[in-house]
Amino acid sequence: MKKADQIVLFSSDKSTDSLLISTLTKHYEKIKVCQEPDELVEQLKEETPKIILVSAERFQETLSIFYGSLDKVPDQSLCEHFFVSLVSRHDEGEAYDAYRNGIIDDYLVARPLYEIHRPIVICEHLLIELGFAKKEKPGLEHIYREEKYADDVRGVVAKGLERKEQLKQELESSVGIIESALDNAAEKIQQHQKVSLDLGILRETLGKIKSDEIRPELLKIQNKVLNLLQSFVQDNQDMLEKIDGDKDELAKVACQQIHNKFQELQSQSIESDIVKLPDKLKVLLIEDDPISIHLTSEILKLFNLELDTAFTGRRALACLKSKQYDLILLDIGLPDTSGIYLLDQISQSSNNKDANTVMLTGNRQKKTALECIKLGAKNYIVKPLRQDNFVSICEKLGITLLRKPK
Numbered sequence: 001m002k003k004a005d006q007i008v009l010f011s012s013d014k015s016t017d018s019l020l021i022s023t024l025t026k027h028y029e030k031i032k033v034c035q036e037p038d039e040l041v042e043q044l045k046e047e048t049p050k051i052i053l054v055s056a057e058r059f060q061e062t063l064s065i066f067y068g069s070l071d072k073v074p075d076q077s078l079c080e081h082f083f084v085s086l087v088s089r090h091d092e093g094e095a096y097d098a099y100r101n102g103i104i105d106d107y108l109v110a111r112p113l114y115e116i117h118r119p120i121v122i123c124e125h126l127l128i129e130l131g132f133a134k135k136e137k138p139g140l141e142h143i144y145r146e147e148k149y150a151d152d153v154r155g156v157v158a159k160g161l162e163r164k165e166q167l168k169q170e171l172e173s174s175v176g177i178i179e180s181a182l183d184n185a186a187e188k189i190q191q192h193q194k195v196s197l198d199l200g201i202l203r204e205t206l207g208k209i210k211s212d213e214i215r216p217e218l219l220k221i222q223n224k225v226l227n228l229l230q231s232f233v234q235d236n237q238d239m240l241e242k243i244d245g246d247k248d249e250l251a252k253v254a255c256q257q258i259h260n261k262f263q264e265l266q267s268q269s270i271e272s273d274i275v276k277l278p279d280k281l282k283v284l285l286i287e288d289d290p291i292s293i294h295l296t297s298e299i300l301k302l303f304n305l306e307l308d309t310a311f312t313g314r315r316a317l318a319c320l321k322s323k324q325y326d327l328i329l330l331d332i333g334l335p336d337t338s339g340i341y342l343l344d345q346i347s348q349s350s351n352n353k354d355a356n357t358v359m360l361t362g363n364r365q366k367k368t369a370l371e372c373i374k375l376g377a378k379n380y381i382v383k384p385l386r387q388d389n390f391v392s393i394c395e396k397l398g399i400t401l402l403r404k405p406k
Contacts, residue, residue: 006050006130007123008032008043010065017055019113020086027120040069049080049130051123055110059091063103070336075311081335082126086110102338281305281399282324286316286342287331287360296329296360296385304402313337317345320352327399328357329385330377332368340372347376356397360385 007024009031011017024031034040043050054062062085070078082105087095095107106122113119149157188194283305287293293309300307308323310316313334319325328346332339339359346352359380361369369380379393394401 006048006127007053008034008040008050009053010034010037010040010055012056012061012065016111017086019116020055020110020119023113023116023119024123028123037065037069040065041072044069044073044079044081045077047079051082051084051126051130053084053086053108053119055086057088057111059085059087059094059098062086063098067336071314075315078312078335080130082106082130084108084122084126089114102333102340281326281401282308283327283329284308284310284316284319284323284325285329286310286313286334286339287329288312288333288335289331292331292360292383292385299385299387299390302387302404304404311335313342316342320346320349324351325355327394327397328352328355329360329381330357331360332372340368340375343372343375343377356399358393358397 007028009017009021009024011021011033012035014021014033014035021031021033032043034043040052040054043052052066054066056062056065066083066085085095085098085104085107087107087109088111089109092107092109095104098104099107106126108118108122109115110119281303283300285293285296285300285307287296287309288311293311297307297309308319308325310319313336316330316334330339330342330346334342343357343359346355346357356378357376359369359372359377360383361380362383366380366382369377373380378397381389381393391401
């Protein structure tokens, strides 16, 4: 059985949910079952990312239980999670509408449980998105072993599975090569040797990663890149300090020029496109992913602006109520609400109805981003945010940026 400490079931009635509990425990080694809201609060505080299944007599009761518990958890303590509402057939339409609008991450008709294996399918899918589970499915072995498949069906399915497996292996091989190249570059920097990286291949390979199954490897590469940049900056700074007392001013100037050139490349400066004005731009970043927050903040710090960050919809609404912003960068998916709902709240806000709202989205959410533009958003940016994209969007919106002096 698979270990799944990150699956939590809140049940208002264990006897009613007995078949669901039995189905989950047969497939997983451990399921945490809660019956008190305080237990759910503690689970949301525990740092392990998890799937929260909430079962109650009515759909709106599941919302009340989950969001009531969520409200008691501070932003800094809230774990990454997905919320699945377990409903009756009578409430399926209401649950589907909530799913489409980002209020819940998924739902399951579980009172009574009609599709016995459906809970496993939902949990497996969400565990993959959380980056914990990898598919271990012997597809080819199964298709050849089972006699129930017709020969023509077996042949076409086997061909497709072999193709998918080959593409997966090629991608994993590319990721391994990138990791090795980054490690080698970091080692050379430590030894003050010349570093050569094929950024074209790096960009092309990362662009091919669309599956959540390889998310842990992608995060590992991102961390290596960030560490590599840090090593380069630190190594360069060490060189400056080493010759600080040297009488050879030419060497010092040359090293300083190298340091300045790296900073220029890192920030991809577009000095000629930026007009300096005395007023600071007020920006609100609404984003829950720590890596996206870090990368976006590093770009925004290059400009003379006031930046507020909200990790949840609840925090964002508090910021919008208390302050007026010139620009709002709004992620479509948030842990406690949807970007579409917040967009509607912004349009009704007395403080910020005239603010420029730009949606932040992944490649798979472009359609939703376009819908947001119809609802009042001024534009959208596909993450991760790049400086040239940010400057371009600001120009289109008539927003003037003031760059911080070096």
